[in-house]
Amino acid sequence: MKLSVRVQQPEKTSNKNTFTTPMKRIINAGSVGEPRHGKPDATYVLYDTETEEVTLREVPYNYTKTCLAILEQGLPSIFAWRLARGMEFAEKADDPTHICQK
Amino acid sequence: MTQWAILSGIEGNLEAYEAVLADIKRQDIPVKAIYILGDIIGLQGNNEGVAKRIQHPHANEVKPQVCTGWWEEQCFDLYALSGVGDAVALREHYGADAIAQLWDSVSRETVQWLRSLDFGFHEEDCLLIHGSTVSYEDELTPETPGIQICDRALRAEATTLFCGRSGLTFEYCVETGRIDSKILTLEQKQQTSQETLNSCRVIGVGNVGKTPQQATYTLYQPLTKQVTFQTVYYDSNL
Numbered sequence: 001m002k003l004s005v006r007v008q009q010p011e012k013t014s015n016k017n018t019f020t021t022p023m024k025r026i027i028n029a030g031s032v033g034e035p036r037h038g039k040p041d042a043t044y045v046l047y048d049t050e051t052e053e054v055t056l057r058e059v060p061y062n063y064t065k066t067c068l069a070i071l072e073q074g075l076p077s078i079f080a081w082r083l084a085r086g087m088e089f090a091e092k093a094d095d096p097t098h099i100c101q102k
Numbered sequence: 103m104t105q106w107a108i109l110s111g112i113e114g115n116l117e118a119y120e121a122v123l124a125d126i127k128r129q130d131i132p133v134k135a136i137y138i139l140g141d142i143i144g145l146q147g148n149n150e151g152v153a154k155r156i157q158h159p160h161a162n163e164v165k166p167q168v169c170t171g172w173w174e175e176q177c178f179d180l181y182a183l184s185g186v187g188d189a190v191a192l193r194e195h196y197g198a199d200a201i202a203q204l205w206d207s208v209s210r211e212t213v214q215w216l217r218s219l220d221f222g223f224h225e226e227d228c229l230l231i232h233g234s235t236v237s238y239e240d241e242l243t244p245e246t247p248g249i250q251i252c253d254r255a256l257r258a259e260a261t262t263l264f265c266g267r268s269g270l271t272f273e274y275c276v277e278t279g280r281i282d283s284k285i286l287t288l289e290q291k292q293q294t295s296q297e298t299l300n301s302c303r304v305i306g307v308g309n310v311g312k313t314p315q316q317a318t319y320t321l322y323q324p325l326t327k328q329v330t331f332q333t334v335y336y337d338s339n340l
Contacts (some may be wrong), residue, residue, distance in 0.1 A: 003248045004278040010271055010331045021249050030288075037288060056288050 027054050039086045104134040108230060108307045109319035110266025113144025113173065114207065115311030116151045121336035122310050122317050123163065131323065136164050137223060139266035139307060140171015140232030143216070145200060146311045149207045153215065169220045171232035171266065172239060173204075180205055181213050191239075226324055229260035233267040241267040242304050244274060252276055255302035262303050262327070264320070269309035271318050271331040276302050305329055314338050 004018040030043025037043060040063040046055040067080035082088055107126045112119045126133045142156060143149040159165050176192040178184040180201065189201050208216075221238075222231030233240035235257040242254060242265055251274055255263055279299030286292050308318030308331060315338050321330040 001249065001282070002278075002280045003252065003276055005248045005251070006273075006275045006277055007244045008273045008275075009244055010333070015244075017248075019248070021247075043288065054286075056286065058288050 025054070030056065030058075034083065035086045036088060037086055040084055041086070103131050103323065103325060105129070105131045105321050105323045106135045106137060106225075107133045107319060107321055108137045108139065108264050108305075109310050110139040110171065110232065110307050111141040111144075111269050111309035111312055112138070112152050113141055113146040113309075113311035114149040114152055115144075115146035115317075116148040116155060117336060117338055118146075118311040118317045118334075119152055119155060121334045122319055122332075125319075125332060125334045127163075129321065131321075133164065133321070135225075136166040137225075137230045137264070138166045138168040139222075139230055139264065140169055140238065141173045141266065141309075142168060142171070143177060143204070143208055143212075144173045144311065145196065145203055145207075149204075150209060150212060153208075153212045157215065167220075167223060169222050169230070169232060170216065170238065174216045174219070175238050177204060177208055177213060177216060181210075183213070183217060224260065227261040228264060228322075228324075229258040229262075230264040231258075232265065234258070234263065234265060239267070240265075242274070242306065243268045243270060244272045244306075246274070246304075248276060251304050252279055252299060252302070255304060256299075260302075261300070262305060264305045264307050264322075266307050266309070268306050269312060270306040271308040271320065272306040273329055274304045274306075308332075 002020045007015045027045055029045045030037070032042040032044055035041060035043050039058070042059045042061060044057050046057055063083060067084050070080040070083070071077060109122060126136065138156065142152055156166055156168060175184065176189055179189045179192070192200055192204065222229060229235070232238050234242060234254045236254065240254070242251065255276065276299065278301065281297045281299065282294070283297070284292055284294050305320060307320040310317040310319060315336055317334045317336065319332050321332060322328070
């Protein structure tokens with residue numbers, strides 16, 4: 001971020017300054033059990049504390065087994081649906097108390 | 103051509119407020135609006151007198167538009183109308199005696215009036231507020247980092263942010279600003295973007311009542327966007 005600023009106060013010399021300031025990083029750590037990136041794979045983040053490097057990780061697993069378990073337990077089928085697709089679509093849920101915002 | 107007078111921090115000092123009103127009347131360019139950015143009450147003497155004077159201006163005076171500030175929030179806290187009800191910030195800054203002093207010097211009727219006041223005003227491309235959109239406690243000064251000034255101005259959705267929390271008079275302009283951003287996703291497609299910030303500024307409007315015999319406030323011409331800081335010296339034995 002590059003800024004040019006000027007500060008004036010009564011009875012003081014005007015102070016003009018141009019500087020570059022590093023901005024912050026925002027890292028979304030993903031989701032292992034309920035991913036929302038359009039795929040069913042588990043996601044997480046590796047962070048190198050020395051180099052500050054961030055690596056986004058995506059791990060495939062047998063999610064169909066989990067989906068079947070959801071259905072077998074009698075949980076709302078939308079839970080299996082959204083896990084299989086990695087996206088929110090809770091409006092289809094039978095039980096409205098489970099509706100989440102997209 | 104007209105202008106606004108913007109003041110903050112009367113803090114119960116009626117003599118200082120009268121001196122500023124007299125200075126406003128002396129202006130060649132007529133003052134069509136008066137904004138008081140909070141802290142009309144405090145420990146400087148006559149809170150009730152100031153509250154009444156603001157609510158009932160003389161026939162030839164503009165009725166001020168008032169928003170709440172740090173002192174009003176302490177009062178609401180004391181009356182258990184907000185916060186936790188034990189005025190922690192007031193005790194920390196001014197000691198235990200200040201609690202009784204503030205309690206005794208503001209009537210319940212005045213508290214009700216204070217409760218009806220706004221948090222700030224959006225006028226044209228300006229936001230007028232005691233602290234900032236973050237909080238009434240947010241203190242912006244000439245030493246505030248530029249990035250923080252940008253953040254407050256962007257939140258304000260205004261070109262000019264007038265504030266009174268610091269009690270200082272200053273003009274802090276961000277003349278140009280550029281943000282470079284990079285976005286990395288799981289697909290490893292790195293997107294870069296560049297955003298240019300419009301120029302913005304924060305104006306510290308001064309303090310009317312805290313310093314005996316010396317009040318500061320701000321005049322603003324909406325047409326030319328020009329800011330003028332006023333210092334008024336007055337006799338405190340009036």
